[in-house]
Amino acid sequence: MKPDIKSFSREELSKQFEAWSEPDYRLAQLLNWLYLKRATTWEAMSNMPKVLREQLRQCYQLAVLETARKQGARDETQKFLWRLPDNAFIESVLIPANPALYSEASDRHTLCVSTQVGCAYGCKFCASGLNGWKRNLEPFEIVEQVMAVERWLHEDKSAGAPDPPEAGRQIHNLVIMGMGEPLANYDALMKALRILNAPWGGGIGARKITISTSGLAPQIRRLAEEPEQFRLAISLHGATDLTRSRIMPVNRRYPLAQLISACEGYLDKKGKMISFEYILIAGVNDGLDQVEPLAALARRLHAKVNLIPYNRVEGLEWTRPEPAAQEAFLEKLKQYRIPATLRREKGGDIDAACGQLRLRTEKELAVTAQKGT
């Protein structure tokens, strides 16, 4: 199978163009078609010679994600279920007009993307890990989630006020928080993020990109050595080893002491770029006794805390705490002077908890297949 063109850096493509004796401006044209105009076919690249387009077609695939399903919530959060060429499903979630969630208040569109099909980390509350890990995504499959949603946004807008496709970026913040453990697919993730961050590529600033992890301490140390200023979100969900290990098996491998020490290394290299994600689950981690240790960890890392009421996952026992319990947790955290937000998770009515739409679609397909046999 041919490699996909959107898995290659400018440098790599430049070598290929040199070998073909093509001038540099031709490469600039190609990148423009791929990342600014978000072309879906070689034929569309009309200002490039036919011979060159044919050469490209023979060497590279130009894959476009197929929308298997799309759900839009009342608050306009959109969830996309993509079908990959091997019939695997992944999800992306678009959260519009989401002030100060992961960056400055002027944010317009935040996109949450997946990095793996399924997940091997088995957090007890999460739909993505329910059927285990299937495979890592290739760089182009991460990049293309952004391009495909931008295409959709453009088409959606065009109904009212037509925009040329190249009218600037549509995605302003990227959160790597969808299906999968991003740092377990480290090399592909970094390659994809460099393409999405590059001025010739996605043009999304590194500080507008938040990488989430369930706590892979060695990879956090590795990430700290990278030149880019990516933000880091730790999916904490428990402020003591006892609570965290109960719901996140990864904590047995990298207990809090190791995780926080790796984060301190990140803090030293990058400055205040860390936040904690803390899903509030009734009777598990929402006790006020968790607030003091949580505040202590946040203070050590100068981290902001994002509290997220749990979104129910079909087949799992967990529930979200009552609103009063959520507020009490937030208030106590604020008493410790920790910057914190309580998020009424947008998209709660569209299976927004990561992995749920995929799970439901796979179940439906299995039922249909059974009926057919």
Ligand code: SF4
């Ligand atoms: S929360 Fe993240 S790391 Fe844990 S199982 Fe779900 S996708 Fe994997």
